[in-house]
Amino acid sequence: MPMSYTSSLRALREHDRTNIVGALKCNYPGISAELRDDDLHLSSDQHDESFLRSALASELATVKVIREAAQLRSALFDYLLG
Amino acid sequence: MSIAPLRFRALPSGDIVCVSDAGNAFKASADFVERFCSGSLSVEDRAYLDDRGDLLETDHGLAWEGFAHGVARRLSVASRLDYLILVPSLRCNLSCDYCQVSRASEKARGFDWTDETLRQVLEFIDCLETPSIKIEFQGGEPTLRPDLIAAVIERCARFERAEFVVCTNLQQLSAEILAIFDRPDVFISTSLDGAPGDHERHRTQTKARTGEFLSNLEALYRRYGPGKISALPTIDPRSPPEPSEIIDAYVSFGIHNIFLRPINYHGFARRRYKESVEQSQSWASYYEGFVHELIRRNWADRSRVLQETYFGICLRRIFKPGFERHVDLRNPNPIGTDYLLIDYDGKFYPSDEARMLARSGIIDLSIGDLQSGIDEARRQLMNRSASNTFDQDCQRCAYQPFCGRDLIDDLARYGRIDLPRTETEFCRKHRGIFDFVFALIFSDDPAVRYSLCRWLGLPGEIELAEVAP
Numbered sequence A: 001m002p003m004s005y006t007s008s009l010r011a012l013r014e015h016d017r018t019n020i021v022g023a024l025k026c027n028y029p030g031i032s033a034e035l036r037d038d039d040l041h042l043s044s045d046q047h048d049e050s051f052l053r054s055a056l057a058s059e060l061a062t063v064k065v066i067r068e069a070a071q072l073r074s075a076l077f078d079y080l081l082g
Numbered sequence B: 001m002s003i004a005p006l007r008f009r010a011l012p013s014g015d016i017v018c019v020s021d022a023g024n025a026f027k028a029s030a031d032f033v034e035r036f037c038s039g040s041l042s043v044e045d046r047a048y049l050d051d052r053g054d055l056l057e058t059d060h061g062l063a064w065e066g067f068a069h070g071v072a073r074r075l076s077v078a079s080r081l082d083y084l085i086l087v088p089s090l091r092c093n094l095s096c097d098y099c100q101v102s103r104a105s106e107k108a109r110g111f112d113w114t115d116e117t118l119r120q121v122l123e124f125i126d127c128l129e130t131p132s133i134k135i136e137f138q139g140g141e142p143t144l145r146p147d148l149i150a151a152v153i154e155r156c157a158r159f160e161r162a163e164f165v166v167c168t169n170l171q172q173l174s175a176e177i178l179a180i181f182d183r184p185d186v187f188i189s190t191s192l193d194g195a196p197g198d199h200e201r202h203r204t205q206t207k208a209r210t211g212e213f214l215s216n217l218e219a220l221y222r223r224y225g226p227g228k229i230s231a232l233p234t235i236d237p238r239s240p241p242e243p244s245e246i247i248d249a250y251v252s253f254g255i256h257n258i259f260l261r262p263i264n265y266h267g268f269a270r271r272r273y274k275e276s277v278e279q280s281q282s283w284a285s286y287y288e289g290f291v292h293e294l295i296r297r298n299w300a301d302r303s304r305v306l307q308e309t310y311f312g313i314c315l316r317r318i319f320k321p322g323f324e325r326h327v328d329l330r331n332p333n334p335i336g337t338d339y340l341l342i343d344y345d346g347k348f349y350p351s352d353e354a355r356m357l358a359r360s361g362i363i364d365l366s367i368g369d370l371q372s373g374i375d376e377a378r379r380q381l382m383n384r385s386a387s388n389t390f391d392q393d394c395q396r397c398a399y400q401p402f403c404g405r406d407l408i409d410d411l412a413r414y415g416r417i418d419l420p421r422t423e424t425e426f427c428r429k430h431r432g433i434f435d436f437v438f439a440l441i442f443s444d445d446p447a448v449r450y451s452l453c454r455w456l457g458l459p460g461e462i463e464l465a466e467v468a469p
Helices: A014-027 A049-081 B030-037 B043-053 B062-074 B113-126 B146-158 B175-181 B196-202 B207-224 B243-252 B267-271 B282-302 B307-319 B352-360 B378-385 B392-396 B409-412 B425-441 B446-455
Strands: A003-008 A032-036 A039-043 B006-010 B015-020 B025-028 B082-087 B130-135 B161-169 B185-189 B228-232 B339-342
Touching: A003 A049, A014 A032, A014 A039, A014 A049, A032 B161, A039 A049, A039 B207, A039 B243, A049 B006, A049 B015, A049 B062, A049 B392, B006 B425, B015 B030, B025 B030, B025 B425, B030 B043, B062 B196, B113 B146, B130 B146, B146 B161, B146 B175, B161 B175, B175 B185, B196 B207, B243 B282, B282 B425, B282 B446, B307 B425, B307 B446, B352 B409, B425 B446
Parallel strands: B082 B130, B082 B339, B130 B161, B161 B185, B185 B228
Antiparallel strands: A003 A039, A032 A039, B006 B015, B015 B025
16 A cells, blocks of 8 residues: 655755755655655655655755755864865 | 754654764654754753754854764774785686686686796885785685795784785695694685585585585684684575575584675676676565574574674674774775785786776776886876765765775776766665664664674673664
8 A cells, every 4th residue: 555645845945845856766765756836745655654754854854954064064074184 | 053964864664863974873753853854953852962962063162073073083094005915826726606707727827926926026015014914815716826825924924913814715725725724813714605505506516526615614613613714605696595504504614704795796797697786675685684583593592693794894883983994885995005906917906896897808997016016196096086975975875974985896887986876786785784774773672782782892782772852
């Protein structure tokens, strides 16, 4: 029985939405991800809803950290390699 | 403003692995990660991250210094050249079905080091600026030339510490080779593909030869006891033997570390077995079943600890940064720096796989030779891509601090090194293994905890998982 999970990505920029769909497909074989209007529809015949929710939460958090920590990470490697 | 530089990975259980850039990992629920995303972490959440050193202030401070130290500790530092893989002869007295590109017939001529090559090898060793050395004799079958092995070992007397590994098929044990094996600094590495039938099908091909091998292995085990001999099984993933068959065979020779490897085809063989470019889900399931069988046995019999070697390496990459020096899983992973292969003809290669790629006509990855030394331009060209730290895909991956980079593997499988990481077998394989490792770390099963602690060298059954509120 295929499981599905839908979440709104309205708050995200277009670029981030596209990245999240791509990352879900690459990182989690067995998940199918489709963007319809502002909503992301996830489905899988291998995983349950809890996994779909966790996979999406993981990718959303990754996008947030990439944006917020970019400067810190850059400073870190300047420091380490400097 | 504070920032938590974390990365996230959902496991099939629905748990989420959160890993800081410094490699500190904890388990979180989707609720926690959603609070993190929406900027609505509770006081308790923030205190948890702060206590772990995962909540950093942008104006630096002590936590930032600790974080920087943690990241630096995860980066491997290639030392001076102190690990040589030597191929004194390409000749072999077996014709294993997955080794065609790296052998020559036992009677062939021109596939051993010449006197001049030996002289150059010894001079090369004389010039190494390291207090310790490890030398692995590969082939072909290196025991066909015990004189060359003995000459190298003798030349290493000047080192403070020296260790030698003779990789041999154990088809014949001459008095000369036994004298070498008797040295306490010499270790023996062989292949044992599980039950005698499996070993015979892929390697020895006749009952008589299988008998010779098993009798020699038995004799050496009686002579030296456990610890001197290690072995690797090479498994045909299309028809793998029952895990119990392999484990029983190893235990009977006192070998408790089993490095489970699917056949790695090269050259023409890879064209013949196209599916071998990437491991299947069925191999992953087999591998996990194998590790679970080891865990079951360890729990049932506490007198010894059985371990799948690569699983142990991955586990220690998480908890003991800097402890492992496995060159197929480290970051950065520069070639031709701290280890080097010298072939039968005096050519340098970054690894055994690189030598096989050259032999099978895929790509010449030689990086110099005994006469002209290391080809710096070629070495530097490859090492420009030897790190996963700044790779776009790896930067997003929770397992990046534990993972590595293997340029030779990418070249062997795809003929290029610039594929998106997530499309490579190296990435898929390691995502799968680390998913599995973390699933076990988060397990409540006391048998699992027992084995994980033993593999980490810890006493008792310690709770390894850290869990967010």
